[in-house]
Amino acid sequence: MAEMMYWQGILRAHDEEMARDPLVFAMGEDIGVAGGTYKATSGLFAKYGEQRVIDTPISENSYTGIGVGAAMVGARPIVEIMSVNFAWLAMDQLMNNAAKIHYMSGGRIRCPFVMRLPGGTAHQLGAQHSARMEKVFMGISGLRVVTPATPRDAYGLLKSAVRCDDPVVIIEHEAMYNLKGEIPDTEFFTPLEGVEVMRPGKDVSIFAYNISVHWALEAAQKLAQEYGIDAEVIDLRALKPMDRAGIAASVRKTHRAIVVEEDEAPVGVGSEVIAIINEECFFDLDAAPVRVHALDVPIPYSHRLEKAAIPNADDVIAVARKMLGR
Amino acid sequence: MDATDQKRLLREMLFARRFEERCAEAYHERQIGGFLHLYPGEEACAIGVLEKARPGSDYVVTGYRDHIHALKSGMNPKALMAELFGKETGCSKGRGGSMHLFDPDVHFMGGYALVGGPFPLAAGFAKAIQLRGSDEISICFLGDGANNQGTFHETMNMASLWNLPVLFICENNLYGIGTAIERSTVEINQYKRVAPYGIEAAQCDGQDIDVVMAHAEKAVQHVRGKRKPYFLELMTYRLRGHSMSDSGAYRSKEEVEEWAQRDPIGIYKRRLIEAGVLSEDEFHATDEAIQDEIENEIVRFATESPEPRVEDVARYVYVEGGKQPWLK
Incomplete structure (x- = not known):
């Protein structure tokens, strides 16, 4: 390694x-x-x-x-x-x-x-x-x-x-x-299908991909340390075809879902994952799923505005706390 | 070329003509749907060029007016007609249609609806040939209208820069759909447009198959021997509309009639009769045999073939049983 x-x-x-x-x-x-x-x-x-x-x-x-x-x-x-x-x-x-x-x-x-x-x-x-x-x-x-x-x-x-x-x-x-x-030093292949559990948890599933996996992991760590919330972080990794069973399995365990995407809503990973949850395991939910996403704006040059347009770990923490009432 | 081959070539052009005419009938009878772009008037182009190449081995690609290029590449006409009828026995299993014929077994690589889209694909086939070090060439047939796409200029630049063995055939029928070439294009001589890219080019009559073959032979030799692109412009004309829904409002009757006098089948037939190779009776017998084959074998096959199964609608999105190295 x-x-x-x-x-x-x-x-x-x-x-x-x-x-x-x-x-x-x-x-x-x-x-x-x-x-x-x-x-x-x-x-x-x-x-x-x-x-x-x-x-x-x-x-x-x-x-x-x-x-x-x-x-x-x-x-x-x-x-x-x-x-x-x-x-x-x-x-x-x-x-x-x-x-x-x-x-x-x-x-x-x-x-x-x-x-x-x-x-x-x-x-x-x-x-x-x-x-x-x-x-x-x-x-x-x-x-x-x-x-x-x-x-x-x-x-x-x-x-x-x-x-x-x-x-x-x-x-x-x-x-x-x-x-x-x-x-690993030896040759290996990452699957082109399927999600990966990056951090197991029981209170809420945080679905992320690419850079947002790191925001989700950062958020999960703080949620555990500061608020006693045990978040499961799922790396979606394959956006197409998407792993419907893998998404549903996590929600059936935690009963709550947050999707974190660097892309702007409307239309995107968040809406797709939430649609899958509705179709696969709606009655397992204890709360309405929420997406954390970029603002629907062309990305501005100003550092300050750029930061405001893109979500971060704090946004994920705020949503998780509200969802769990802690 | 001996008399047998001359008669074969005439038969191939006549077969192409009758095949397309039968497609038009089937379209009106609603056995063929969608868009249908037919080739009458241009037969000497595809048949003449490919006669001098190696159909079945050389890679061929074209736009949506693709039936005759597919046939001359070696596609079974039954599989072609069945495709037009949307049947499972079609060359694309009924998933493609008239504009998307494919037969990789004979290196006929399609059939594309986006004007200019095949330029880079043809260069890509040539890139793969170059990596393999084999001696096939890639042949790209497109109309004059395609040359106003960015892909034309981008591909000419890269094909020349990287010495890719591609033969570009421009079938210049003087109209991009319903707009005359002089109304869309500054330089109407298409072969001149590749000069800045250092590609050798020529222009010739596309109605006389002997002229087409003479130029094609030279062009194919250039590409196969020098491993460099070549551009050949064939001056031709559609005797029918752009597709089956063509008003014809953009061309005068006189112009169409003038070009009808230069019908490639008429030109070649007269030549063979004058040379004593062919008789009028022989020609008619051939014509009847062709129409009989089209009706009683080809259309019949297409009509009697099964439709694709609805439960197979999602097949072929991804390769079935494709490599999944992560499962090893």
């Missing part, structure tokens, strides 16, 4: 998969000679060459489409979009081709395509560099959408995504590339 940073986990997954299979290749803006904006592909250009570690022009839709085409005939592309915001420009190839080709062809063509997206709101990057687009990808039939919250899963999800025969979107987080955590 070695302590590694989030970006190092991603780099290690690239390296292992590229060493194993000559049809695995990476492409994106500045990923080669420059080593990647977040270092996640550093050193690969020297090791695997320009045919397999491709610095693309700034043409998101078409280099995405080139990856999709290559995947359709047996290659295994890992396409990095420098920032999730730029993925809007690639939506035609992602939605109309990658997501639909297997279905439209009656299952005859596979598209083992991987798109990596540095996502989330970092620090004062403004409205056009702070989008959280998980709600968009989650709404597209045919895609798998996963979000690593830890260096271990940053590694393990990419490993699984490269081997998976379906198109997979991995939403990383720009503020987490230097996050440290343990990664």
Whole structure:
């Protein structure tokens, strides 16, 4: 077990998969000679060459489409979009081709395509560099959408995504590339389906994903220490398909649910998880589920306003206390 | 090319024509739904180009006017008609329809509805070919209208920059749906638009299959031999509407009539008759045999084939039995 940073986990997954299979290749803006904006592909250009570690022009839709085409005939592309915001420009190839080709062809063509997206709101990057687009990808039939919250899963999800025969979107987080955590020394694969219990508890389930897992864990610790509330923290991790049974199992145990999302409501992970709870285990609830989410505004530049727009651990604590009356 | 091959080519074009005409009938009889874009008038393009490539091995992709490219790639016409009828025996199991034909067994990679969307896919097939080091090429057929999409410019740039073996065929039928090319595009000679990307290009008559084949042979050799893209513009014309719901208001009767005189089947038939290779009687016998095959084998197969089962509606969203390495 070695302590590694989030970006190092991603780099290690690239390296292992590229060493194993000559049809695995990476492409994106500045990923080669420059080593990647977040270092996640550093050193690969020297090791695997320009045919397999491709610095693309700034043409998101078409280099995405080139990856999709290559995947359709047996290659295994890992396409990095420098920032999730730029993925809007690639939506035609992602939605109309990658997501639909297997279905439209009656299952005859596979598209083992991987798109990596540095996502989330970092620090004062403004409205056009702070989008959280998980709600968009989650709404597209045919895609798998996963979000690593830890260096271990940053590694393990990419490993699984490269081997998976379906198109997979991995939403990383720009503020987490230097996050440290343990990664096993031996090869392993994080499931592309299913939730993970990050902290067991009995009083309330806090559903989170990506960076909000850390807000939830921070909140759970304070809720236990200061208010005697034993919260269970669930990392949703796979946003599509979502683990309905895993969500319901936790609610059946705690009878209360909070969903924490960095994305804005309306529409999103919070509304989806609460709909699942209603459908799967409504009569197990002791309180109405609540979502903690970003404000419905374009993310402002001002540090003060930016902080106000994005939820945090204190927001989760306030909701949990109100829900439990403590 | 010997007389046998010449007669085969004429038969293929005539088959394409009769197939499409029968599709139009089936559309009016409501056996085919959705959007239907037919190819009459343009037969020499797909058939002439692919005659000089390696159908079944080279990867072929196109837009929504895709029936004849699929056939010439080697798709079974029964599977094609069954797809149009929305049947389980269709090439896409009834999930695709006219605009989304697929047959990976013969490397026919589709059938796409978004104009310009296939440009990067074609470059992607070429990228995979490049990684494998094999000698196939990728062939992308699109209309002139697609060249005003960003994907055209982005893909030309990357295909040239990375030496991808793609043959771009522009079937220039002078209209982007119902808007004349000179009303949508500054440079109406499409082959000139790839010059800034360093891609070799040519323009030729798309109605005379001998001319198409001569240019296609050179183009295919360029892509296969030099492992670089090439762009060939074929000047052609749709004798029918854009789709089945076309008012025709944007073209004059005189213009349509003028192009009808340059029907690729008429041109080639006259040539073969003048050369003494073919007789009028032989032509009619072939025509009758084709129509008989279409009616009694192909349409019959499609009509008698089963519908997809409703309980299978959610199949093929994800790969069934796909790799799940985390379960090891």
